[in-house]
Amino acid sequence: MNDMNASEHIMNYQKNIFIVFIECETSGNVGFLARAMANFGIENLVLINPCELDKSAYFQAMHGKYVVENSKTYGTIEEFLKTEHIDFIVGSTGTPGGSYNLSRIPITPEKLSETINLNTKIAILFGREGNGLYNNEINLCDIIVSIPTNENYPIMNISHAAAIIFYELFKNKNQFPVEGLEESTLLEKEYLLKDLKEIINTLDIPEHKEKTNLKAFKNIINRAFITGRESHTLKGLFRKIKIKLQEIEK
Amino acid sequence: MNDMNASEHIMNYQKNIFIVFIECETSGNVGFLARAMANFGIENLVLINPCELDKSAYFQAMHGKYVVENSKTYGTIEEFLKTEHIDFIVGSTGTPGGSYNLSRIPITPEKLSETINLNTKIAILFGREGNGLYNNEINLCDIIVSIPTNENYPIMNISHAAAIIFYELFKNKNQFPVEGLEESTLLEKEYLLKDLKEIINTLDIPEHKEKTNLKAFKNIINRAFITGRESHTLKGLFRKIKIKLQEIEK
Numbered sequence: 001m002n003d004m005n006a007s008e009h010i011m012n013y014q015k016n017i018f019i020v021f022i023e024c025e026t027s028g029n030v031g032f033l034a035r036a037m038a039n040f041g042i043e044n045l046v047l048i049n050p051c052e053l054d055k056s057a058y059f060q061a062m063h064g065k066y067v068v069e070n071s072k073t074y075g076t077i078e079e080f081l082k083t084e085h086i087d088f089i090v091g092s093t094g095t096p097g098g099s100y101n102l103s104r105i106p107i108t109p110e111k112l113s114e115t116i117n118l119n120t121k122i123a124i125l126f127g128r129e130g131n132g133l134y135n136n137e138i139n140l141c142d143i144i145v146s147i148p149t150n151e152n153y154p155i156m157n158i159s160h161a162a163a164i165i166f167y168e169l170f171k172n173k174n175q176f177p178v179e180g181l182e183e184s185t186l187l188e189k190e191y192l193l194k195d196l197k198e199i200i201n202t203l204d205i206p207e208h209k210e211k212t213n214l215k216a217f218k219n220i221i222n223r224a225f226i227t228g229r230e231s232h233t234l235k236g237l238f239r240k241i242k243i244k245l246q247e248i249e250k
Numbered sequence: 251m252n253d254m255n256a257s258e259h260i261m262n263y264q265k266n267i268f269i270v271f272i273e274c275e276t277s278g279n280v281g282f283l284a285r286a287m288a289n290f291g292i293e294n295l296v297l298i299n300p301c302e303l304d305k306s307a308y309f310q311a312m313h314g315k316y317v318v319e320n321s322k323t324y325g326t327i328e329e330f331l332k333t334e335h336i337d338f339i340v341g342s343t344g345t346p347g348g349s350y351n352l353s354r355i356p357i358t359p360e361k362l363s364e365t366i367n368l369n370t371k372i373a374i375l376f377g378r379e380g381n382g383l384y385n386n387e388i389n390l391c392d393i394i395v396s397i398p399t400n401e402n403y404p405i406m407n408i409s410h411a412a413a414i415i416f417y418e419l420f421k422n423k424n425q426f427p428v429e430g431l432e433e434s435t436l437l438e439k440e441y442l443l444k445d446l447k448e449i450i451n452t453l454d455i456p457e458h459k460e461k462t463n464l465k466a467f468k469n470i471i472n473r474a475f476i477t478g479r480e481s482h483t484l485k486g487l488f489r490k491i492k493i494k495l496q497e498i499e500k
Binding site for chain 1 (some may be wrong): 282285286288289290291312313314358359360397398399400402403404405406407409410413414417420421
């Protein structure tokens with residue numbers, strides 16, 4: 001029994017999305033971001049420790065003024081995440097690290113759009129105009145998205161980057177999740193990582209390598225947007241491996 | 251014999267693109283647009299009868315300052331088109347007309363990217379911040395592109411719209427034109443329209459209906475991005491129809 005029509009579906013998707021601007025430096029950029037949000041029907045704007053908002057924030061938002069007016073401010077990103085019970089955190093960066101930096105291997109906005117589960121609560125983080133997201137903020141993210149740009153000047157204006165990501169998320173409004181292919185929940189993925197950690201603990205692996213292994217696995221399952229079914233399958237496998245390894249230990 | 255590598259190919263594509271901002275009202279927006287162009291390696295900025303550029307144009311462009319510095323200014327759009335020998339004109343609008351308005355049936359940026367021939371000289375027109383493109387400017391365009399947005403607030407900031415269009419044009423940098431499927435040239439299409447006009451002239455069709463017919467046909471071949479081969483095929487057919495009709499007239 002599903003009485004929702006397509007457009008109500010979309011409105012629900014958009015209600016699940018929180019746009020988080022961390023330590024904005026220029027009031028006008030908050031306005032530009034709010035306008036881009038309104039253009040794509042996104043309403044939840046979160047400001048973390050922002051600069052003072054002057055009238056330029058409202059002026060640049062144009063008809064998206066209500067987004068600025070209804071924005072919520074938190075002192076820290078952790079405070080926001082705890083309050084809103086976010087399932088999935090997307091970080092945006094114009095300076096993706098090389099493959100040596102596991103935390104920063106990015107996906108494209110198109111790939112994000114194809115695979116993200118809009119039925120879960122999602123936060124998309126945008127960093128400071130000057131310095132972007134700090135490493136500790138990148139590390140909070142489940143996935144990093146980066147826009148393919150010209151290599152000579154990859155750093156985009158934050159509201160331009162945001163507009164492109166919003167556009168990709170909603171350009172095919174008629175795509176709905178296929179039943180049985182829902183993305184794995186945060187809890188399922190955490191259990192999976194816990195199992196892997198227990199497996200690693202039965203092996204002769206130093207602590208710093210354990211961290212790298214877990215991070216790599218976490219990145220892979222996030223970038224693949226593994227489904228609940230896949231998560232369940234892996235969990236069964238991990239459990240069997242774990243039990244066998246623990247038996248040997250005794 | 252083709253010694254160009256992929257990235258040289260792309261640079262050539264980008265050199266074929268002219269971004270035309272018509273009667274800009276705010277100097278800062280020229281800067282935001284220039285930055286977005288630089289982010290995607292596009293360098294040809296054309297200003298038609300612009301407002302006075304103050305330091306905000308250079309400041310907002312950030313590392314795209316050189317795009318503003320090298321921009322060319324013309325008094326009218328016609329003057330620009332004549333000087334640069336443009337093959338294909340793309341207009342951008344946030345307010346696509348209904349199907350009753352033949353001039354304004356738009357395609358999406360994605361469709362534009364899939365089908366446009368980047369080997370020809372292309373102008374992409376952006377209109378005034380307040381009023382967009384006027385009807386006479388829309389009528390100059392071979393195609394209209396519009397970004398799918400939330401119906402409640404479809405009017406985007408001009409540099410946001412531009413960033414999305416640039417992103418779509420270059421997001422799949424490795425796509426190259428398939429031989430034999432080159433888009434029809436401007437001249438081929440003009441001959442086709444001339445043939446159709448001659449056909450119509452042999453029929454009992456009032457002048458205002460003739461215009462509508464020609465406009466509809468022109469829109470269709472542009473939106474379909476017909477290939478040279480298709481154009482050639484149609485031309486043969488039109489010629490046969492024309493000859494037959496003119497024989498009957500005698």
